[in-house]
Amino acid sequence: MTGPTTSPPGPVAGPGSGLAARVVVPDRGVDIDLRVAPGETVALLGPNGAGKSTVLETVAGVLRPDGGRVALDGRELAGRAWVPAHDRQVAMLAQDPLLFPHLTVLDNVAFGPRSAGVRRGTARERARHWLAEVDADALADRRPGDLSGGQAQRVAVARALAAMPRLLLLDEPMAALDVGATPALRQMLRRVLAERTVLLVTHDVLDTLLLADRVVVVEGGRVVEEGPTAEVLRRPRSAFAARIAGLNMVTGRWDDGVRSPDGLHVHGMVAGPPPGPGQEAVAVFAPHAVAVFATAPGGSPRNSLPVVVTDLQPLGDRVRVRAGDLAADVTAHAVADLDLVPGRAVTFSVKATEVSVYRT
Known part of the structure; x- marks a missing residue:
């Protein structure tokens, strides 16, 4: 991997200012600068290899970039400092729910609070609350192996939210679900993500329209277009945005x-x-x-x-x-x-x- 870039890092966000990320990884051809305001859901769109995963990995603390800076509500996570993944108050939800097979649904959801030092009874109470929020409270005593794909993903959403993250990363959370399970999960996400700070990666135009306040389009490791969701999909200025909107350009x-x-x-x-x-x-x-x-x-x-x-x-x-x-x-x-x-x-x-x- 090449040495750190000499380009100046982006500004650090102030308190309560959401996510400010400049991710620079020359080996992957990535130099992406984006912002997510508090309570805003931003959809990160782009073709395979455009740099979306690099951004998510950096913000989550999985990848240490060569340059740039990541700050969440004024706290620097990457740049001059490096905060490990477990201490970032960032939760990621991917295609695979990654539930612990040996734990019940309730204990899976309570795992995050317990890891943060919350007492067992309080953690379970919080877990029951979030299972109810995602319409999965009836699944509390089941094991992950007894769940359908849609049920498992609901539990994964509850587990992510029970950790009380400041930022939620969604990496195509519905891509692996069957067609019948997707609409209900999408509507549930629309409800529970309201007023949360969310960065969403998706290739689905309905996910973008129903969940995202704003869109950032990346191609070749650079931001090529960004703006309010309806505006970008109605009047795309990049080839990928036109494709996802189903339009010729x-x-x-x-x-x-x-x-x-x-x-x-x-x-x-x-x-x-x-x-x-x-x-x-x-x-x-x-x-x-x-x-x-x-x-x-x-x-x-x-x-x-x-x-x-x-x-x-x-x-x-x-x-x-x-x-x-x-x-x-x-x-x-x-x-x-x-x-x-x-x-x-x-x-x-x-x-x-x-x-x-x-x-x-």
Whole structure:
């Protein structure tokens, strides 16, 4: 591992100011700076390898970074000082609940308070409270091996909260659950996480929409976009945010439309201040607004985009036709009529009224 970076650390947050983290790990190509205000849930989004796990590991005290600084409510956890994981008042909830198999559910939840020196009776009382909060009080006397995946994850949430953490880290907590268990757990999390300081890593747009107040998008070890959840998902400025929002995005420079480096020229309705000539801009439109043609439609060529089909994915009663980073949702009849298969050259067409354009 390389030596510590010479770049100045980020400022330490003041008392009650939530999480302030600058994580610098050159060997992983990571230099990420983010903040989580008290009582705020921030979703950390990005493709695999973008640096999300490095941030979580550093904040949790599992990884010691080469540079930067981590502070929680004004207390420095990493930087000039190094606070071990058990003394950080940070709890992490991952895909695997990691419950102790030899303990009952009640004793699993009471484990955190007991480890902090709380008396057994008080710790169990606290455990019962949190089991009730996550609708799992009826499971108190069971062993983890007798629980379903959704039940085990509820117990893991109760165990994390019973430790009374100042910060809760959620690392894709619902990724391993079956479809039937996920909605109820998501609603439970929405309720118990209210007014808590939370950093959430997820690839699920519903997790992001329902749980997060704000979004930070990282790519290549850097923050590329951040803002209120609804704003980022409605008007993404990064490719990953557009993908997780289920939108097409074409980036380029303004030339009476957005002209991409690979030659696409997309016209649309300008939102906000109009871009100037040559200024960077993005065009965003939904896959369901895209029509697919075997050849370019006649008449005006505006927003007729020549593409090559790369993949077909079932999507309920529709089929998503992917062409690189772009997608169109069509019927199964259209797939058959147009003989849509990977490698086939087609034209995507979208009305300008269905496209939102804004400068970056």
